[in-house]
Amino acid sequence: MNQFLKKFINYLKKIGDLSFGIFCSIGEIVLFFIECVKYIFLDKFYPKVFLAQLIKIGYNSLPVVGLTSIFTGMVLALQSYTGFSRFSAESAIPNVVVLSITRELAPVLAGLMVAGRSGAAIAAEIGTMKVTEQIDALKTLSTNPYNYLIVPRILAGLISLPFLVFIGDIIGVFGGYLICTQVLNFNPTVYLQNTFNFVQFLDVFSGLVKACVFGFIITFMGCYHGFNAKGGAQGVGMSTTYSVVSSSILILLTNYILTSLFFDL
Amino acid sequence: MRRLKINIENLSKSFSGKNVLKKLNLKVYESESLAIIGESGSGKSVLTKCIDGLLDYDSGFISYDKIRNIKELNSKKKNAYMTKFGILFQNAALFDSLTIEENLRFAKKDCDLSKILVDVSLPKSILQEYPSNLSIGVQKRIGLARAILKDPEILILDEPTTGLDPIIGRQIILLIKKLVKKNKITTITVTHDMESVYEFSDYTAFIKNGKISWYGKSKDILKSRNKPLINFINGIY
Numbered sequence: 001m002n003q004f005l006k007k008f009i010n011y012l013k014k015i016g017d018l019s020f021g022i023f024c025s026i027g028e029i030v031l032f033f034i035e036c037v038k039y040i041f042l043d044k045f046y047p048k049v050f051l052a053q054l055i056k057i058g059y060n061s062l063p064v065v066g067l068t069s070i071f072t073g074m075v076l077a078l079q080s081y082t083g084f085s086r087f088s089a090e091s092a093i094p095n096v097v098v099l100s101i102t103r104e105l106a107p108v109l110a111g112l113m114v115a116g117r118s119g120a121a122i123a124a125e126i127g128t129m130k131v132t133e134q135i136d137a138l139k140t141l142s143t144n145p146y147n148y149l150i151v152p153r154i155l156a157g158l159i160s161l162p163f164l165v166f167i168g169d170i171i172g173v174f175g176g177y178l179i180c181t182q183v184l185n186f187n188p189t190v191y192l193q194n195t196f197n198f199v200q201f202l203d204v205f206s207g208l209v210k211a212c213v214f215g216f217i218i219t220f221m222g223c224y225h226g227f228n229a230k231g232g233a234q235g236v237g238m239s240t241t242y243s244v245v246s247s248s249i250l251i252l253l254t255n256y257i258l259t260s261l262f263f264d265l
Numbered sequence: 266m267r268r269l270k271i272n273i274e275n276l277s278k279s280f281s282g283k284n285v286l287k288k289l290n291l292k293v294y295e296s297e298s299l300a301i302i303g304e305s306g307s308g309k310s311v312l313t314k315c316i317d318g319l320l321d322y323d324s325g326f327i328s329y330d331k332i333r334n335i336k337e338l339n340s341k342k343k344n345a346y347m348t349k350f351g352i353l354f355q356n357a358a359l360f361d362s363l364t365i366e367e368n369l370r371f372a373k374k375d376c377d378l379s380k381i382l383v384d385v386s387l388p389k390s391i392l393q394e395y396p397s398n399l400s401i402g403v404q405k406r407i408g409l410a411r412a413i414l415k416d417p418e419i420l421i422l423d424e425p426t427t428g429l430d431p432i433i434g435r436q437i438i439l440l441i442k443k444l445v446k447k448n449k450i451t452t453i454t455v456t457h458d459m460e461s462v463y464e465f466s467d468y469t470a471f472i473k474n475g476k477i478s479w480y481g482k483s484k485d486i487l488k489s490r491n492k493p494l495i496n497f498i499n500g501i502y
């Protein structure tokens with residue numbers, strides 16, 4: 001009986017430790033968030049670093065985002081044709097393609113791709129700087145690491161993701177157009193008419209707002225995990241994993257929340 | 266007449282339950298060169314990071330000139346405080362996405378870099394290189410240049426010769442000796458290497474079990490009867 005009690009108490013202790021740990025990390029993330037927001041408005045801004053990050057996070061992600069979008073648009077057209085032709089509603093395909101792409105697929109897929117690409121790179125770079133004492137060196141050289149490392153990356157994420165998603169929207173719709181006109185023998189003019197007459201400002205806009213939020217999540221999580229990396233190469237590896245996993249989960253979660261908010265509008 | 270610069274009293278620091286520094290006392294005097302020696306993991310780097318403000322300590326205090334306790338500084342004053350230090354980090358800590366020139370510009374914006382390069386005996390062509398293309402010996406010399414370039418009040422050298430072959434190590438020691446003696450900078454050197462102690466450190470503090478177990482003139486070390494210190498020195502030689 002005593003044995004059982006001990007095991008039970010141990011079990012409770014583990015649950016306690018775990019929940020305590022979770023609350024600690026949430027607290028740390030909130031503090032880091034406050035610090036980041038503070039330094040967006042405070043002290044020095046580094047335009048050169050910001051531009052370099054815009055290119056890294058935005059411009060260099062164009063190929064992956066474009067590729068994801070075009071294939072998604074193509075697959076979407078094929079699949080909805082399979083479904084809709086069963087009750088002769090093929091004419092709804094352009095609507096389905098443009099709605100799914102602009103509202104959901106382009107922002108979420110671009111977010112996940114950029115999280116894997118740029119979020120991991122940010123965590124690895126900042127994590128390496130942390131464990132090799134480069135961040136300490138910055139501090140003693142009168143450079144605030146928040147201003148120099150974190151603010152430019154977060155701003156670059158906030159700005160470049162909507163652009164990427166907008167381009168992804170166009171390419172995705174073009175993918176659907178390609179399949180419908182070349183493979184399924186749709187009339188090109190009718191397809192385009194159906195697309196543009198149907199899509200509303202809010203469809204595109206909600207996608208772009210989502211993109212902004214995802215851009216923040218990706219760069220923020222990359223910076224946070226990099227900044228808290230510990231103990232050499234292994235620690236840096238772990239920080240990149242955490243950054244990709246946490247930002248992917250947060251993207252899916254906030255996507256649901258944002259969709260339900262926009263849905264009410 | 267020695268002038269007190271930094272006074273450390275009852276300094277304690279622990280990491281998740283592990284006590285690294287336990288009520289440590291130490292004084293650093295102006296224009297003197299102090300060596301801190303001790304086994305690996307004894308807390309030498311932690312001590313220097315408490316002094317230069319990169320780590321917060323748990324209890325005790327560190328006073329610096331007129332500042333009573335540096336822990337009480339607000340974040341703005343703390344940032345200003347940290348800039349008083351020129352630090353050569355254990356692995357040089359050069360910014361590896363920047364060229365050597367950009368690295369040095371972090372310490373001082375507008376100045377002629379060729380003079381400092383002569384001081385650390387490196388050619389001018391090195392300015393366009395990236396740190397990852399350079400050997401660790403050269404990286405440490407750049408790190409030293411970057412630390413000195415900002416005219417620090419205190420120079421902190423964390424193991425300047427570790428990981429170098431004896432010849433390069435010797436070069437760095439002579440270089441530091443020249444720079445430290447010429448400019449009369451207050452210097453704190455963390456080291457495993459007794460040659461740095463004898464060559465350019467006026468005083469030596471031996472750290473053991475989180476405390477300073479021996480402190481005195483470097484030239485008196487061999488006369489010491491402190492058992493752990495004797496063992497430490499014999500272990501090295």
Ligand SMILES: Nc1ncnc2c1ncn2[C@@H]1O[C@H](COP(=O)(O)OP(=O)(O)OP(=O)(O)O)[C@@H](O)[C@H]1O
Nearest residue numbers: 280281285303304305306307308309310311312355
């Ligand atoms: N940020 C940290 N988090 C947790 N533990 C730490 C941290 N920094 C140092 N320690 C621990 O403090 C102890 C002292 O470390 P420190 O780096 O000061 O040793 P050292 O005397 O400089 O050794 P070395 O000669 O190897 O550089 C070590 O046991 C180390 O594990």
Ligand SMILES: [Mg+2]
Nearest residue numbers: 309310355423
């Ligand atoms: Mg050390």
